[in-house]
Amino acid sequence: MNFFLDLDVARLSDSLVASAMAVLGLALLAYAADLALRHRRTRTEPATAAVLAPASIGSSHDVRADEHAAPETAAADDPNPVDGASREPERMTGRAGTSLSVLGVGLLVAAVIARGFAAERAPWANMYEFALTGSASVGIFYLASLRQAPVRAMGVWVVGLTLLLLGLGTTVLYTPVDGIVPVLDSYWLVIHVAAAIIAGGLFTVGFVATAAQMVRARRRRSTDSRPPAVDGASDDPFAKVAHNAHLVAFPIWTFAVLAGAIWAENAWGRYWGWDPKETWAFITWVLYAAYLHAQATDRRWARSAGWLAIAGFLSFLFNFFGVNIWLPGLHSYAGV
Amino acid sequence: MRTAVILLVLLAVAAIPGSVLPQRGVASNPVAVNRFYLKHPDLAPWLDRMWLFEVYSAPWFAAIYVLLLISMTGCVIPRCATLWREFRSPPPKAPRHLARESDFHEFTVADPDPDPDPDPDPDPDPAGAAGPPVSRDGAAAAALDRAEEHLRRRGFAVVRAPTEVRAEKGRVRELGNLVFHLSLLILLVGVAGGRLFGYEARAAVVVGGSFTNVVSSYDAFTPAPWMDPEDLEPLSFTLDSFDAEFEAAGGRAGEPRDFDARVTYTTTGGEGTAEVRPNQPLVVNGTKFFLTGHGYAPRLTVRDSTGDVISSGPTIFLPNDSVFTSDGVVKAPDAQPEGLALEGTFYPTAAPVQDGLVSVFPDQLNPRVELDAWTGDLGLDDGATQSVFTLDKTRLREVREVDGTVWSATLAPGEQVALPGGAGTVTFNGVTRFANFQVARDPGKEISLVAAILLMVGLTVSLAVPRRRIWVRESAVHETPTLEIAGRALARRALPPGEIARVAAAAASPPAHSPAPQPNASPPHSQETP
Numbered sequence: 001m002n003f004f005l006d007l008d009v010a011r012l013s014d015s016l017v018a019s020a021m022a023v024l025g026l027a028l029l030a031y032a033a034d035l036a037l038r039h040r041r042t043r044t045e046p047a048t049a050a051v052l053a054p055a056s057i058g059s060s061h062d063v064r065a066d067e068h069a070a071p072e073t074a075a076a077d078d079p080n081p082v083d084g085a086s087r088e089p090e091r092m093t094g095r096a097g098t099s100l101s102v103l104g105v106g107l108l109v110a111a112v113i114a115r116g117f118a119a120e121r122a123p124w125a126n127m128y129e130f131a132l133t134g135s136a137s138v139g140i141f142y143l144a145s146l147r148q149a150p151v152r153a154m155g156v157w158v159v160g161l162t163l164l165l166l167g168l169g170t171t172v173l174y175t176p177v178d179g180i181v182p183v184l185d186s187y188w189l190v191i192h193v194a195a196a197i198i199a200g201g202l203f204t205v206g207f208v209a210t211a212a213q214m215v216r217a218r219r220r221r222s223t224d225s226r227p228p229a230v231d232g233a234s235d236d237p238f239a240k241v242a243h244n245a246h247l248v249a250f251p252i253w254t255f256a257v258l259a260g261a262i263w264a265e266n267a268w269g270r271y272w273g274w275d276p277k278e279t280w281a282f283i284t285w286v287l288y289a290a291y292l293h294a295q296a297t298d299r300r301w302a303r304s305a306g307w308l309a310i311a312g313f314l315s316f317l318f319n320f321f322g323v324n325i326w327l328p329g330l331h332s333y334a335g336v
Numbered sequence: 337m338r339t340a341v342i343l344l345v346l347l348a349v350a351a352i353p354g355s356v357l358p359q360r361g362v363a364s365n366p367v368a369v370n371r372f373y374l375k376h377p378d379l380a381p382w383l384d385r386m387w388l389f390e391v392y393s394a395p396w397f398a399a400i401y402v403l404l405l406i407s408m409t410g411c412v413i414p415r416c417a418t419l420w421r422e423f424r425s426p427p428p429k430a431p432r433h434l435a436r437e438s439d440f441h442e443f444t445v446a447d448p449d450p451d452p453d454p455d456p457d458p459d460p461d462p463a464g465a466a467g468p469p470v471s472r473d474g475a476a477a478a479a480l481d482r483a484e485e486h487l488r489r490r491g492f493a494v495v496r497a498p499t500e501v502r503a504e505k506g507r508v509r510e511l512g513n514l515v516f517h518l519s520l521l522i523l524l525v526g527v528a529g530g531r532l533f534g535y536e537a538r539a540a541v542v543v544g545g546s547f548t549n550v551v552s553s554y555d556a557f558t559p560a561p562w563m564d565p566e567d568l569e570p571l572s573f574t575l576d577s578f579d580a581e582f583e584a585a586g587g588r589a590g591e592p593r594d595f596d597a598r599v600t601y602t603t604t605g606g607e608g609t610a611e612v613r614p615n616q617p618l619v620v621n622g623t624k625f626f627l628t629g630h631g632y633a634p635r636l637t638v639r640d641s642t643g644d645v646i647s648s649g650p651t652i653f654l655p656n657d658s659v660f661t662s663d664g665v666v667k668a669p670d671a672q673p674e675g676l677a678l679e680g681t682f683y684p685t686a687a688p689v690q691d692g693l694v695s696v697f698p699d700q701l702n703p704r705v706e707l708d709a710w711t712g713d714l715g716l717d718d719g720a721t722q723s724v725f726t727l728d729k730t731r732l733r734e735v736r737e738v739d740g741t742v743w744s745a746t747l748a749p750g751e752q753v754a755l756p757g758g759a760g761t762v763t764f765n766g767v768t769r770f771a772n773f774q775v776a777r778d779p780g781k782e783i784s785l786v787a788a789i790l791l792m793v794g795l796t797v798s799l800a801v802p803r804r805r806i807w808v809r810e811s812a813v814h815e816t817p818t819l820e821i822a823g824r825a826l827a828r829r830a831l832p833p834g835e836i837a838r839v840a841a842a843a844a845s846p847p848a849h850s851p852a853p854q855p856n857a858s859p860p861h862s863q864e865t866p
């Protein structure tokens with residue numbers, strides 16, 4: 001057991017986290033610049049490219065800008081050649097944001113691995129590690145969704161959320177590498193929490209994409225009489241990403257909850273005890289099930305289904321932060 | 337479906353109060369409800385009347401999930417019937433306007449070469465077998481054959497009509513959906529099994545002590561309504577040793593790192609030894625003993641004024657905090673001339689502070705016990721049951737020094753102290769550990785596990801498998817032999833990307849021999865859905 005070596009790997013992990021945060025900070029700036037350029041261009045040259053309206057809830061003057069942009073979006077198959085010159089700066093900032101995100105997420109993954117080596121166990125046994133691994137998961141699924149559909153416009157929100165989580169992690173939640181309490185020393189920890197982290201990353205991406213899609217649908221409704229499609233068949237890339245993320249996340253979350261129940265049976269003799277952590281996992285599950293049903297109901301319900309996905313995400317977040325901090329229970333995880 | 341959405345949202349909302357208010361029967365803190373009553377004496381009875389301290393067994397909570405399950409059954413059973421019919425019927429005819437479907441392609445299959453090549457299709461095709469140069473119909477039919485073969489190879493259910501191929505895949509998705517929903521009913525049965533026939537209990541056992549599995553041995557015993565307490569698994573065990581390890585240094589010093597209890601047990605099946613640790617219970621025929629906690633039992637020997645030993649051996653002190661400051665009571669009702677009781681606090685690693693001692697570490701590095709004494713009538717003879725951890729002081733007097741100050745003593749192991757006025761002596765012989773076992777039996781557990789597996793499999797199939805139909809049809813409007821291809825997603829998963837294009841490519845060229853990029857077909861061109 002080489003204590004000093006381990007200590008150095010631990011420090012390496014911390015420096016990787018710091019560098020990842022710096023790089024993601026730059027990515028955030030690039031994405032923000034990208035958004036700003038889009039806004040300016042849609043305001044001054046409303047007739048140029050088909051524009052992905054940014055996912056920000058804008059001031060009244062943003063909305064006006066998008067009123068110009070919206071007919072353009074609707075007529076995406078218009079064969080007018082796109083003005084290459086005016087597109088150039090936007091694409092550069094956006095591409096820079098994505099490249100920096102790739103680098104930042106790569107550094108995060110390295111930090112997670114280093115943390116695992118330093119602790120000699122799966123690196124998700126306390127809130128800091130959960131935040132660290134969780135941000136890596138969010139980043140990975142955001143990058144994966146970019147390969148599915150052109151949803152770079154939500155990058156600024158995803159990267160922003162990731163930075164917020166990392167910021168909380170490194171300041172409030174930080175814990176040096178250490179052993180774990182006996183009840184957590186189980187391979188169920190690896191399985192159950194890993195599934196929760198994967199589902200969490202997907203839920204986060206699904207949440208941002210849902211919010212973006214809802215804002216865009218609302219804007220489009222105010223400018224366009226065509227009925228909006230919200231389900232998977234929709235042509236909105238954000239709807240597609242939201243739909244796919246939730247469809248994949250839901251079974252994984254289900255698995256996380258079931259694995260947790262099996263572990264609880266192993267550790268405490270009962271597989272379900274309505275402990276606050278379990279209760280909120282259940283609430284999250286039920287809300288997402290309601291979301292899936294609402295989407296399959298009819299147009300009008302499908303349009304509002306997004307609110308259920310948002311409620312599901314908020315309850316997922318509450319389970320991580322709120323329950324650990326305010327509602328005492330059996331989960332030794334609760335140690336902040 | 338609307339009912340399902342509404343009831344699901346209701347269920348989620350109804351589950352919230354139980355996570356905020358203290359709940360009876362939720363393991364984390366058994367006295368939380370009583371404490372809430374003390375703090376909010378006016379509010380608590382009202383909350384209690386609405387079952388808000390037992391939300392998850394409340395009738396209104398049950399009403400929601402029972403309604404949900406009824407509505408689900410009512411929704412899903414008719415689907416079963418439809419599904420059965422669908423499974424046995426062939427894929428339906430192509431819709432008239434294929435171009436309205438998603439992913440529509442149209443392409444000619446005429447060979448652009450003037451070369452009147454014999455039919456490249458190895459299949460003896462009625463049109464091609466006739467021998468004459470490939471007619472318009474022959475080329476199209478050959479292409480349809482190739483599409484059919486390709487779709488069959490990819491596991492589609494296929495029907496070949498003279499001018500079209502109808503194919504469908506992913507019907508198993510519906511089966512998955514059914515299995516998923518019905519598994520929720522099975523889960524309910526499993527949960528009910530545990531809730532009606534199981535029990536939960538707690539027992540503290542001192543190292544060297546033994547435990548017999550009868551109700552009276554338990555510190556707490558919570559049977560389900562239909563559980564027969566006579567029915568406990570016949571078994572006994574002795575706790576041979578208990579070891580605890582703690583983090584010695586660093587920011588998390590004092591956090592537990594390892595617990596390890598060794599027991600020798602006797603069951604109907606014979607004897608054996610076992611190691612019990614967190615996540616590793618002692619299991620006997622479905623009854624499980626989980627190691628969930630531990631603490632200290634100081635060994636105090638009490639002699640009364642006559643010098644007789646009136647109490648000895650380890651006494652369990654209940655830990656109050658993470659450094660195991662523990663409280664306990666020693667009762668000696670038979671002491672002479674009158675009943676005697678000791679009230680003590682134990683510090684496993686004592687450190688002096690201004691007004692006494694505190695414990696600074698959970699392991700026993702510097703054990704001390706601090707004692708007060710009471711004399712009088714302990715109230716043990718009047719029949720009322722009394723906790724062994726508390727003292728009913730209504731008929732007791734605190735022991736005082738001759739000068740009137742309250743008597744109290746702090747002992748290290750091996751030390752002895754005399755009570756004032758020759759009332760007796762107390763010796764602190766040492767400390768023994770005790771282990772806390774959480775005991776559970778849940779006869780519905782296996783059913784729940786089966787339900788969980790079905791649920792997981794059904795859900796995954798239901799969400800991962802895209803059910804879709806694909807039609808390939810000879811176009812009636814074009815001069816050159818032209819095929820139309822379109823697909824329709826029947827579930828909310830879109831068609832796998834490129835699937836239609838692959839069918840088109842397979843139809844356009846014989847698959848086996850030429851990986852050449854469709855030499856005899858114009859590239860499929862996509863057409864926008866209007």
Ligand code: HEM
Pocket residue numbers: 289292293296337338339340404405407408409411412513517520795798799827828
């Ligand atoms: C007991 C609680 C229920 C849960 C947890 C639940 C969960 C689910 C889930 C996760 C899906 C898959 C979603 C999808 O295919 O997109 C689904 C689909 C479905 N559920 Fe439920 N469900 C419940 C109750 C019900 C009820 C009460 C009904 C009938 C009113 C119902 C009817 C359906 C139908 C028809 C589908 C297929 C939807 C489709 O084809 O897209 N479910 N359910």
